[in-house]
Amino acid sequence: MRWGKAGWLWLCLVSVGCATATPQADTPCFSCDDRQVVRVVPLATLRSSDPEMRLQHPVNLSQAEWETVLRGLMVRSTHSPLLGPSYHGVTEPLFLDTEVRALGSSLRQAFEQATEQEAVVFATARATDEGPAQVTSGAWFVEGGRIHLRLANCRIAVSMPSIRRQIWIDPLFAQAGTFYELVPGNRQALLRKSPAEGGLFHPDPVELVIDGSARSEAAVPAVPAAPEGAPTVPSASSLEGRLAVLKRLYDRGLITEEEYRLKKQQLLDRL
Amino acid sequence: MKYSIGHVRAGIAALLVLFAMVSYELSGFVQKAEAIPAFARKYDFKCNVCHVPGFPKLNDFGNLFRDRGYQLGSDADSPVYEGIGMGYWPVSLRTTVGYQAANVRTDGSGVTTGGFGFTGLDLLSFGTLDRNLAFGVVFTPGLGSAGFGTGASDGDLEAAFVRLMRLERFLGVKSASGDYLLNLKVGKFELDLPFSEKRSPTLNTTFAMYHYMPGTPYTATIGGTSTSSYLNPNTFAIGENQPGAELSGIKKTAGTDGYFRYSLSALATNSFSGPLSGCASGTTCGTGGRNVNFYGHVTQSFGGYGIVTGQRIGLFGAYGTAPTLVNPTCPTCQAVAGSGQPFSRVGVDVSLTLNGEWNLFGAWMWGNDSKNMFVSQGIADAQNASWNGAFVELDYAPALLPFFEMPDWFFAYRYDLIRNNRQGDPTFAKNYNNVDSHTVLVRYFIHHSTRTDLALHAEYNSYRTTGVGTNGGDLLGQTMLVGFDFAY
Numbered sequence: 001m002r003w004g005k006a007g008w009l010w011l012c013l014v015s016v017g018c019a020t021a022t023p024q025a026d027t028p029c030f031s032c033d034d035r036q037v038v039r040v041v042p043l044a045t046l047r048s049s050d051p052e053m054r055l056q057h058p059v060n061l062s063q064a065e066w067e068t069v070l071r072g073l074m075v076r077s078t079h080s081p082l083l084g085p086s087y088h089g090v091t092e093p094l095f096l097d098t099e100v101r102a103l104g105s106s107l108r109q110a111f112e113q114a115t116e117q118e119a120v121v122f123a124t125a126r127a128t129d130e131g132p133a134q135v136t137s138g139a140w141f142v143e144g145g146r147i148h149l150r151l152a153n154c155r156i157a158v159s160m161p162s163i164r165r166q167i168w169i170d171p172l173f174a175q176a177g178t179f180y181e182l183v184p185g186n187r188q189a190l191l192r193k194s195p196a197e198g199g200l201f202h203p204d205p206v207e208l209v210i211d212g213s214a215r216s217e218a219a220v221p222a223v224p225a226a227p228e229g230a231p232t233v234p235s236a237s238s239l240e241g242r243l244a245v246l247k248r249l250y251d252r253g254l255i256t257e258e259e260y261r262l263k264k265q266q267l268l269d270r271l
Numbered sequence: 272m273k274y275s276i277g278h279v280r281a282g283i284a285a286l287l288v289l290f291a292m293v294s295y296e297l298s299g300f301v302q303k304a305e306a307i308p309a310f311a312r313k314y315d316f317k318c319n320v321c322h323v324p325g326f327p328k329l330n331d332f333g334n335l336f337r338d339r340g341y342q343l344g345s346d347a348d349s350p351v352y353e354g355i356g357m358g359y360w361p362v363s364l365r366t367t368v369g370y371q372a373a374n375v376r377t378d379g380s381g382v383t384t385g386g387f388g389f390t391g392l393d394l395l396s397f398g399t400l401d402r403n404l405a406f407g408v409v410f411t412p413g414l415g416s417a418g419f420g421t422g423a424s425d426g427d428l429e430a431a432f433v434r435l436m437r438l439e440r441f442l443g444v445k446s447a448s449g450d451y452l453l454n455l456k457v458g459k460f461e462l463d464l465p466f467s468e469k470r471s472p473t474l475n476t477t478f479a480m481y482h483y484m485p486g487t488p489y490t491a492t493i494g495g496t497s498t499s500s501y502l503n504p505n506t507f508a509i510g511e512n513q514p515g516a517e518l519s520g521i522k523k524t525a526g527t528d529g530y531f532r533y534s535l536s537a538l539a540t541n542s543f544s545g546p547l548s549g550c551a552s553g554t555t556c557g558t559g560g561r562n563v564n565f566y567g568h569v570t571q572s573f574g575g576y577g578i579v580t581g582q583r584i585g586l587f588g589a590y591g592t593a594p595t596l597v598n599p600t601c602p603t604c605q606a607v608a609g610s611g612q613p614f615s616r617v618g619v620d621v622s623l624t625l626n627g628e629w630n631l632f633g634a635w636m637w638g639n640d641s642k643n644m645f646v647s648q649g650i651a652d653a654q655n656a657s658w659n660g661a662f663v664e665l666d667y668a669p670a671l672l673p674f675f676e677m678p679d680w681f682f683a684y685r686y687d688l689i690r691n692n693r694q695g696d697p698t699f700a701k702n703y704n705n706v707d708s709h710t711v712l713v714r715y716f717i718h719h720s721t722r723t724d725l726a727l728h729a730e731y732n733s734y735r736t737t738g739v740g741t742n743g744g745d746l747l748g749q750t751m752l753v754g755f756d757f758a759y
Contacts, residue, residue: 079315131343132320132332157320159332160579161627162670166678169671173678179315 031106036099036124037168038106043119043141059111059142067104069147069210070095074183075154090245091183094136094154099124107140114141123153123171125164129239132159137171147210148191154180187211242267309363309398310336311720314347318719323579323630323668325681325714325726326758327365327470331576338521338532339451340405340436341398348399365393367474367728369754371419375490376747377740385751388419390474393429403436407460430512432458439520449523456517463519463534463568465585465620465634468510472666472683475752476710476732479687480636480660481510485695486645488739489706490748499741501696502648503656505593505614505640507564513538515564529572529581536566538591562611564591570620577622578630587636588617593644612643618660628670633663645695656695662687679716684709687734700738708734714756728756 030038061069077089095103103122110120123137135158138151152174158164166173184190191207243264250260311318318326321333329337342348350361372385394410413426439446439453446452461469468478479489486503515538522531539562568587575581592611618636625631638658645653664685672680689706712730719725729752736746 131314131345132316157314157316159320160324160330160668162579162668163319163324165627165670169676175317 030110031102032168034125034164036102036106036122037171038103038110038120038122039171040110040114040118041121041139043117059114061108061111063104063108066107067100070100070103070107072185072188072210073149073208074185075180076183077179078181079179090248092241092244094180094182095124096126096240099126111140111142119150121171123167125158126155132157133164134158135164135167137167139172149182149208149210151182151206151208154182182206182208184208239267309361309396310341312360313398314343318724319716323472323666323681324679324719325472325668325716326719326724326756328472328666329467329470329578331579331581334576334578335449335521335530338519339449340403340434340454342402342405342436344448348402350399350401361396361398363395363758365395365756365758366390367752367754367756369728369752371475371750371752371754373748373750375749378742378744381747384421386420388416390419391417391424400433405434405436407432407434407458428459430458430460432456432460447523450521452520452522454519456519457515459512459514460517461512462509462536462566463517463532463587464509465568465587465618466622466632466664472681472714473685473710473712473730473732474728474756475730475750476685476687476708478510478662479689479706479708480634480638480662482508483638483658483660483689483706484508485638485640485656485658485691485704486699488704488746489689489736490734490746499699499739499743501645501650501694501699503640503695504644504647507589507591507593507614509566509589509616513564513566515539524571527571527573529574529583530576531569531571533569534567538564538566562592562594565589572622575624577624578632579627580624582624583620583622585620585622585634586618587620587634588615590615593640612641612647614638614640614644628668630666630668631663632666633661635659635661640695642695650696652697653695654693654697657692659690659692660688679719681712681714681716683712686710703738705737706734708732723757723759725755725757727754729753 030040032039071093073094074091075094076091079087079089103124106122107120114120119139119141121137121139123135125133125135127133134155135153136151136155137153138149141148141150150172152172153167156175158167158175163175167175182190187210189209191209246255246260246263246267249255250257255263310316310321314320319330321330321336322328323330336343367390368388370385370387372383374383375381391414392412394412395408397405397407399405407430408428409430411424411427411429414424417424434454434456436454437446437451438455442453444452461467464481466478468481471478483489484503484505486501488500513536515536517534517536519534520532523529524531566587566589568585570577570583570585572581572583577583590613592613594611616636616638618634620632620634622630622632636659638656638660640656642653642655645656662685664683667682669678669680671678685708687706687708687710689704691701691703691705694701694703710730710732712728714729715727717725717727730750732748732750734746734748736748738744739746
């Protein structure tokens with residue numbers, strides 16, 4: 001075998017392997033930096049053309065209303081051990097307050113410009129006190145008078161700049177490694193997509209449908225937190241998440257005040 | 272944008288095309304490589320948190336995690352942490368299945384072979400026994416048809432060590448968060464090489480300079496090709512896992528926004544490997560000794576760790592003695608314990624990154640073996656053997672493949688070079704056993720989760736070893752490996 005033949009082989013490998021890819025179009029971007037991206041994209045990236053689809057645009061939710069919607073999103077960690085039954089962590093807000101404020105502002109701006117045939121994709125990275133950043137990404141759109149959230153990645157650990165760039169370019173590309181699931185609250189419902197919409201080796205995005213009236217209501221999780229006696233874990237490696245778990249244990253009387261104060265101080269010492 | 276069934280199908284189709292076109296050749300030696308999904312399971316991380324997409328190469332985060340004794344600094348580091356108790360089993364396995372082919376030619380004749388099979392098997396367990404107390408074990412079982420059926424492999428503990436972290440605290444030194452200034456590793460382990468061979472994406476091609484020995488033709492064993500050689504009692508190769516103790520440390524350097532790392536190893540091989548007497552003429556009798564060898568490596572990075580972000584420079588070297596005393600009961604055998612004669616290695620390494628996607632790295636090393644090693648083998652007018660070895664590798668792990676906008680591809684090219692300055696046996700030409708080796712590979716990371724990895728791997732290597740044929744001809748070799756590389 002000569003070099004020429006080898007070179008042809010590699011060229012063949014790359015060209016055939018990449019034959020069906022779709023380039024990313026340039027789209028308007030709101031509040032785009034290393035920590036967060038919010039962008040308007042054609043809705044066709046999420047939905048096939050549906051003649052009955054009637055969107056209600058422009059969407060004129062205020063920032064406060066968007067923040068209410070964002071605060072109403074709850075998640076819980078899921079664990080599927082090799083041995084033993086699966087179990088869940090505690091239910092907690094998907095976004096921190098700082099993320100809610102930043103995203104709320106960006107979503108308001110983006111939806112003021114988005115047309116009926118467009119959706120708003122987003123990605124946000126949360127720094128953790130230990131370990132890599134946690135990235136959450138997906139898309140928002142309005143359909144049938146309801147707000148839809150397609151959550152592709154939920155708090156996945158990302159250490160590689162190229163992986164973060166990959167998500168920033170396409171927030172809908174679901175990476176493996178999500179250990180959180182959406183917990184629908186009042187006026188929220190999960191919509192499972194057909195398997196064909198996910199990849200063969202990639203998880204299917206989860207879609208949450210939010211009733212428009214939820215924008216002015218504080219969300220209440222419809223699904224209770226982990227059942228009594230079930231093993232729970234701090235579902236976020238962030239300090240905030242750990243303090244919340246600690247407080248919950250204390251409130252339930254599972255640890256003494258002394259233990260609570262000692263552990264809390266240990267966590268705070270890491271700041 | 273979607274990367275779904277169509278893309279995977281296309282990738283598989285491409286590799287099937289490659290499979291179909293590879294209809295000849297075989298060989299070899301397949302190096303062991305490591306990926307440890309047990310950590311992914313422990314921390315709920317997917318593989319590319321610690322690895323460059325398309326494991327096993329470690330990214331900056333993974334390198335730091337290793338340097339810090341497999342610790343993030345969180346409660347989850349503990350093996351008894353309640354949150355991981357139900358899902359964590361600290362054992363992983365790794366192998367590659369597929370098709371390997373090779374063609375080796377010298378002195379006008381050649382061998383062409385090829386076949387399906389598997390590389391070998393690594394059973395790996397790494398982790399923490401407690402905070403600042405790490406361990407590692409790699410078991411390679413004996414297999415009858417390892418190396419894609421080219422021969423049996425011996426079972427062994429390829430690595431087994433315990434690592435005590437942050438010993439500086441016992442000296443009254445309080446290190447900053449993330450700094451591990453004084454760590455001690457004891458056991459058998461991979462040296463702190465300029466660039467780890469165990470975690471290299473090249474599965475079918477070793478780093479020539481890590482294993483090169485003057486007098487021993489590079490890849491001489493492939494295909495049973497007849498070669499010439501001269502005896503060298505030195506068996507120390509920095510690329511082989513070594514038994515010993517290693518002091519190491521890492522410190523973040525604010526002035527460079529990078530890290531300073533050091534390692535210093537004292538290595539002692541009780542290398543008795545056969546009978547001291549009674550062996551047939553021409554066969555290898557036992558080699559032995561209590562020689563202590565030393566290896567050290569220091570690096571300084573700038574603007575990151577230097578593998579994915581930032582740049583890194585390093586200096587490394589080894590010094591030791593090899594047993595050379597001729598076995599009095601078996602004069603034709605190789606040396607046994609006693610009268611060790613020195614050898615030395617010294618080199619530099621550099622790693623440059625661009626855009627978090629490109630990594631250009633390489634190393635140069637000068638080696639010298641004492642002439643007394645060759646005198647002990649009965650070589651007339653023996654002289655010091657000295658040589659230069661080097662490699663340069665370019666890795667490209669794009670966030671999205673240009674023009675095609677596809678993630679999870681990895682490309683690499685490496686050039687390995689050996690240039691001899693002087694042979695231990697002066698009857699051999701100066702350029703005898705010079706090596707030029709080119710390796711290209713493509714990996715497509717088709718599946719990665721917090722449980723498992725699966726990558727399609729295609730690798731091609733072409734090399735020339737000068738003048739090692741029986742009649743003085745060059746050894747020309749090509750190897751090809753196409754397969755599925757997976758870890759669980």
